[in-house]
Amino acid sequence: MSDSNSKKPSNNPNKPTATEAETVHPTDVSLVCDDPSRHKKQPPKPTSKRGYQLLLVFGLILLFLLAMAYQTLFGHSNQAAGDLVVEEGQSYYGFLPQFQRDVPMFSASLAKLYIKATVDAPLHAGTYEVPKNASFKQLMDAFKEGQKVDMVTIQIIEGKTAADLYKAIAKTEGVVLEVLESNGKPKADFKQLLGIDAFTPEGEFSSNLEGWFTPDTYYYARGITDKQILNDLYKRQQQALDKAWENRAADLPYKTPYEALIMASIIEKETSVESERELVSAVFVNRLNMGMRLQTDPTIIYGMGERYDGNIRRTDINEKTAYNTYQIDGLPPTPIALPSPESIEAAMHPADSDALYFVATGTGGHKFTKTLADHNRAVQEYLQVMREQRKADNP
Numbered sequence: 001m002s003d004s005n006s007k008k009p010s011n012n013p014n015k016p017t018a019t020e021a022e023t024v025h026p027t028d029v030s031l032v033c034d035d036p037s038r039h040k041k042q043p044p045k046p047t048s049k050r051g052y053q054l055l056l057v058f059g060l061i062l063l064f065l066l067a068m069a070y071q072t073l074f075g076h077s078n079q080a081a082g083d084l085v086v087e088e089g090q091s092y093y094g095f096l097p098q099f100q101r102d103v104p105m106f107s108a109s110l111a112k113l114y115i116k117a118t119v120d121a122p123l124h125a126g127t128y129e130v131p132k133n134a135s136f137k138q139l140m141d142a143f144k145e146g147q148k149v150d151m152v153t154i155q156i157i158e159g160k161t162a163a164d165l166y167k168a169i170a171k172t173e174g175v176v177l178e179v180l181e182s183n184g185k186p187k188a189d190f191k192q193l194l195g196i197d198a199f200t201p202e203g204e205f206s207s208n209l210e211g212w213f214t215p216d217t218y219y220y221a222r223g224i225t226d227k228q229i230l231n232d233l234y235k236r237q238q239q240a241l242d243k244a245w246e247n248r249a250a251d252l253p254y255k256t257p258y259e260a261l262i263m264a265s266i267i268e269k270e271t272s273v274e275s276e277r278e279l280v281s282a283v284f285v286n287r288l289n290m291g292m293r294l295q296t297d298p299t300i301i302y303g304m305g306e307r308y309d310g311n312i313r314r315t316d317i318n319e320k321t322a323y324n325t326y327q328i329d330g331l332p333p334t335p336i337a338l339p340s341p342e343s344i345e346a347a348m349h350p351a352d353s354d355a356l357y358f359v360a361t362g363t364g365g366h367k368f369t370k371t372l373a374d375h376n377r378a379v380q381e382y383l384q385v386m387r388e389q390r391k392a393d394n395p
Contacts, residue, residue, distance in 0.1 A: 072110045073137045075103035081132035084142075085221055086125050089232075092143070099136050111136055119144070124219045125232075126151045154229060155217045158340040159268045161302075162210045165338065169229055174222035179230070194227060196234050199258045201333050205322075211261045211335025212237050240341040248348035253288040264347040265335035269298035273365050277346035282353040283368065292356070294325035302336035362386055 077099055092115050096108045114136075123143060130142050152174040156165045167184030169175055179193040180186060187193060191200070191207050198212045213233035220229060245257040254260045263284060270280050284294055300316055301308050303323030320327040323336065339347075355368040357375035362385030367378040 068105045068107050069110055071103055071105040072099075072107045073114065074135045075099070075106055076133040076135055077102040077139075079130060079132070079134045079139075081130070084128045084130045084139075086123060086128060087221070090123060090125070092119060092123050092140070095136075095139060103136075106136070115140070125224065126219045126221045151219045152222055152224065153217065153219055156213070156215045156338065158215045158343070159272070159337050160215060161337055162208075162213060165213055165215075165233075169226050174224075175220075175229065176223060176225045178225045178227045180226045194230055194234075196231060198234060198238070199256070205333050208334045209234075211265050211338060213338055214240060215338045215340060240344055244341075244344045244348045249350070252348070252350075253285060254347075259331055260347045261339065261344065262331045262335045264339035264344040265337040266294070266296055266298060266331075267346050268339040268343040269337050270296060271366065274342065276366060277343055278349060278351035279353055279355065279368055280358065280366075281346045281350035283355050283358055285350045286354065286356055288330065290356075291329075293327075293329060294331070296325050298336055299323045299325040299332050302332070362389065 079098070079102075093112065096111055099106045099111070100108060118140070128142050130139055134142070152172050154169060154172060154175075156168055163184070166180055166186060170177060170180045170182055170184040179190060186207070189207075191198070191209065194209075196209075196212075198209055200206050200208055213230065214236040216233075216236075218229070218232070241257050241261055245260060248260070252260070254263065263281070266284065267277055267280050271277060284296070286292075287294055297312055300312055300319075300321075300323070303319075303321035304316060317324075317326050322328070323332040325332060353368065354370050356370055357372065357378075358366040358368045359375065359378045359382050361367050361378075362382050367381070369375045369378055
């Protein structure tokens with residue numbers, strides 16, 4: 001009889017026998033632990049190192065440029081507090097060398113960029129009040145804000161004459177007279193005293209500088225001379241005329257820039273309405289091209305000189321002076337006023353119009369017509385408006 005407690009072989013084929021269970025198999029370390037070399041710190045890739053170096057370089061450059069920009073705008077100069085005198089002809093750029101000497105890291109190139117980006121007007125001569133040790137930005141702010149002290153003002157509006165300008169200069173306190181008399185009359189050899197090369201006709205009009213000065217309001221330092229002022233205004237007008245002449249329209253009837261300047265002065269006197277300048281120019285250009293006389297009243301007035309009392313009479317129209325375009329062909333010998341740069345441009349770029357006449361409307365502006373019949377009707381309309389206005393003024 002067998003022993004019931006004795007072990008019997010298992011019927012489960014998947015269950016290991018006791019002998020097998022007691023057998024210990026060696027462990028494969030590679031299945032439990034990675035290769036130790038894989039846990040070592042990898043050296044940085046060469047490309048990453050170069051990237052960091054480039055970023056560092058760019059960062060340093062940026063910091064340097066920012067520091068330079070700050071010093072350029074806000075670095076303090078050795079300028080003493082008080083009045084800064086700007087001489088005629090000086091520019092904003094003329095102050096850069098002082099800041100280059102006084103301010104570390106000051107960049108003239110950055111300063112010029114700042115001027116171009118923020119300034120839209122030329123530097124006027126005069127005396128400016130600036131703070132002690134002013135920075136470049138403080139100086140520019142003083143110029144832009146017009147902190148002017150001890151200045152003289154010369155104002156000459158468009159359409160006024162050179163004679164009006166001379167009188168305005170002569171009566172301005174603080175201007176030293178060198179080429180003008182105290183009554184505003186030019187001294188003998190006026191043109192030579194000025195030292196300018198403005199074109200004028202030969203003969204009796206050789207000293208007539210009408211038209212050659214740009215009308216505007218100007219500020220100058222006290223003690224400036226009349227010669228300096230007139231030279232400044234002449235240079236401005238010459239530049240405006242040269243620029244307009246270079247860009248003029250084709251087929252204009254002017255032989256020289258001076259003839260265009262004469263036309264510009266007539267346009268200036270005929271209309272104060274900006275939108276009409278090119279139309280007025282077209283009328284006169286059309287007339288010149290057709291051989292018609294200009295027949296413009298302002299030329300009569302200029303030819304009359306001091307005899308003009310505010311009225312043009314039939315005898316004035318019939319009087320043959322050098323300037324009366326009812327009696328002479330073509331343009332008068334000189335300009336008849338000081339034209340603005342806008343009127344100079346209009347003379348060089350007339351409107352595309354076949355108009356030959358214009359007359360005031362009586363309500364502002366002019367009516368432009370092509371035929372004499374239409375012009376005569378426009379004249380009658382103007383006269384009717386004038387009659388109605390007189391009735392309204394004197395009920």
